[in-house]
Amino acid sequence: MNKDISQAVIRRMPRYYRYLGELLDEGVERISSNELSLKMNVTASQIRQDLNNFGGFGQQGYGYNVQYLYEEIGRILGLEQRHNIIIIGVGNLGQALANYSSFEKMGFVITGLFDINPDLEGRIVGRIPVRMLRELEPFAATHKVDIAALTMPKYTADKIANRLVNLGIRAIWNFAHIDLELMDKDVVVENVHLSDSLMQLSYNMMRSQKERKKEFAKKNETSSKQ
Amino acid sequence: MNKDISQAVIRRMPRYYRYLGELLDEGVERISSNELSLKMNVTASQIRQDLNNFGGFGQQGYGYNVQYLYEEIGRILGLEQRHNIIIIGVGNLGQALANYSSFEKMGFVITGLFDINPDLEGRIVGRIPVRMLRELEPFAATHKVDIAALTMPKYTADKIANRLVNLGIRAIWNFAHIDLELMDKDVVVENVHLSDSLMQLSYNMMRSQKERKKEFAKKNETSSKQ
DNA sequence: TAGATTGTTAATCGATTAACAATC
């Protein structure tokens, strides 16, 4: 019946959301797929196709109402409901996430911080006290946890991830440099592999450098022929 | 002549690199595309296609030499050469990056930290002193900078990015929640949009939840018919 | 040589773009 919407589409939705938010701030009331396509550097066709995966949010001859579309996309992405997040691993990255206030505006609320380092116990980070990892089970028993962010070293990631799954947590935001192997395939994992991203940048950087050199050589060749 | 290799392929290369590194650690000497495909949950065909974009690294009847392939992919990704990185914005995220020692093993060396907050001036983070942003130009004049990581608020990102471009920096690792608009189209940008990633997770979480409910309803229906 | 497995071409699948009828 309702065939799954591809991840390619899902990945673009937050970007639409962001641009619509900016338009909203600027006081823009309506926008056509064509105008938006120019701003975002995508085709108007793609915008219309993407949106129509979720429903007809526009109106012929008018375009899209910015506020309405913004809210609808927010709803699609689940931003109208609250999501409780716990962070496992209160190193620099964990602290960065705990202090990042923008998440809260989108309904993502950090409600727990866990670490194994006893020096951190009780320390307040982003208004939340750091708990010891052994308190995870009692915490989960008394607090609803929607998402767990893993920012601990990769060596322990797999073990803790499965512990979380056993506690009924259905979504993992994984920053550990490893592909989690979970016992329960129903659990949703989103990976943020910073070093992978850096390597991709490195590759593209070298490629662009090579192209620049080639361009330069071609120009020189041409001018020397003249 | 040499048509550009698609980003889809590039994005998979760091993952191959990671798995090959693990195999190397385990002392595995050779591996076939089929064995690797089982480990990585991709098709053997895709592995062979991906690798053959860069050259024939395998040998018929034998497979791939793990060490050799690992090194070759490292070379393709530019990991055999040193890349100097400066970080603009020494908040929690900037500090997390500065302290992340794994980057150095891949040839990415943090060589400068910049912020506008005078309280941070001279503070040592990850062995590097924090400099004031106004020192950016003299620093760039005396130090080779390959990559700039932007971890400051989005409002200043565009302005600073273009300042970096004018200093000749050709690669930007952008953590600011904005699409940079650069004057020079030759500059390579890699975006890490954490909130986009979190929204994607949120969507997938809800979808998986719905599916579970549907499954459950179907089961109940069947059993009540019995 | 026989068996294994690559490199590569061909077939399929899915995603993007183009086109246009529907409709505000």
Add this chain to the structure above:
DNA sequence: TAGATTGTTAATCGATTAACAATC
């Protein structure tokens, strides 16, 4: 009503998978 722009179908393009000849 005429003009604009969507929603949607059809065409194209690109990426993935399958197949197999080449070759170690």
